[in-house]
Each structure stands twice: as C-alpha cells, then as structure tokens.
Amino acid sequence: MSDVVELRGLRVSALVGVLAEEREREQPVVVDIDFERPFDSAAATDDLARTTNYADVLTLVQSVIVEGHFFLLETLARRVAQAVLDFDHAIESVWVRAHKVRPPVPQDVASIGVSCALRRES
Numbered sequence: 001m002s003d004v005v006e007l008r009g010l011r012v013s014a015l016v017g018v019l020a021e022e023r024e025r026e027q028p029v030v031v032d033i034d035f036e037r038p039f040d041s042a043a044a045t046d047d048l049a050r051t052t053n054y055a056d057v058l059t060l061v062q063s064v065i066v067e068g069h070f071f072l073l074e075t076l077a078r079r080v081a082q083a084v085l086d087f088d089h090a091i092e093s094v095w096v097r098a099h100k101v102r103p104p105v106p107q108d109v110a111s112i113g114v115s116c117a118l119r120r121e122s
Contacts, residue, residue, distance in 0.1 A: 002036040002092050005054055012062050016070040019104055023069070030111070031061060031080065032097040037090045052088045060087055073098055073114050081118045093119040 010033070013026035035052070042051035064083045070076040081096040099113035 007033040012065045028101045035094040036092040
C-alpha cells in the first residue's frame with residue numbers, strides 16, 4: 001500500500017446545482033481529497049521535489065471548481081478526482097468528497113455530499 005496525502009476542508013464558492021437559484025448564485029462547497037502516492041523518498045531526504053506539492057493540488061482543485069459550472073455535485077467530484085489523478089503520474093489513486101454546506105432543501109441538514117474514487121489504470 002502507498003502512502004496517503006490528506007487535504008481536508010477546502011472551501012470554495014461554486015456554481016453547482018439544477019435549481020435556477022443555484023445556477024445564478026455561488027454556494028459554498030467543501031472538498032476533502034486523499035491521494036495515494038509513495039513519499040518514502042521525500043520523507044528520507046526531506047525534499048519537496050520528491051513528492052507531490054499539496055499546495056499545487058489545492059490550487060488545481062480550486063480552479064477546476066471555480067471554472068466549472070456543474071448541474072451535479074457528482075460531476076464536480078469526478079472532474080476534481082480526474083484532474084488530481086492527471087496532475088502527477090506518481091499519484092496512484094484519489095478519493096474526493098464534496099459537500100454543499102447549505103443545500104437548498106427544506107429539511108434541516110448540515111450538508112449534502114458525494115464521494116468518488118479513481119485509480120490509475122496499470
């Protein structure tokens with residue numbers, strides 16, 4: 001098993017949803033990302049160049065979300081996962097969780113979210 005880098009609680013304002021109000025007004029989305037990639041060499045040498053820079057991954061993810069206009073949260077999560085997987089060929093797999101923090105539903109719910117996982121094909 002590979003090592004895992006965990007990125008938690010990235011908050012981004014996004015256009016995501018099928019309702020007219022969601023298509024016109026950004027809403028907060030919180031994203032968690034885990035990606036598997038070996039980092040034993042980086043840990044042994046204390047060298048950033050030997051691992052995936054998580055600041056660059058966060059910038060990429062924010063860009064994918066801000067530039068995209070999604071009907072489905074599922075689409076947002078899948079596009080983020082694919083972008084992270086494509087970012088660095090050392091990344092073996094990625095798991096993305098995306099949550100609408102204030103979903104437009106009548107029930108009192110803290111958030112609504114989806115998860116998806118992608119693995120690099122051999």
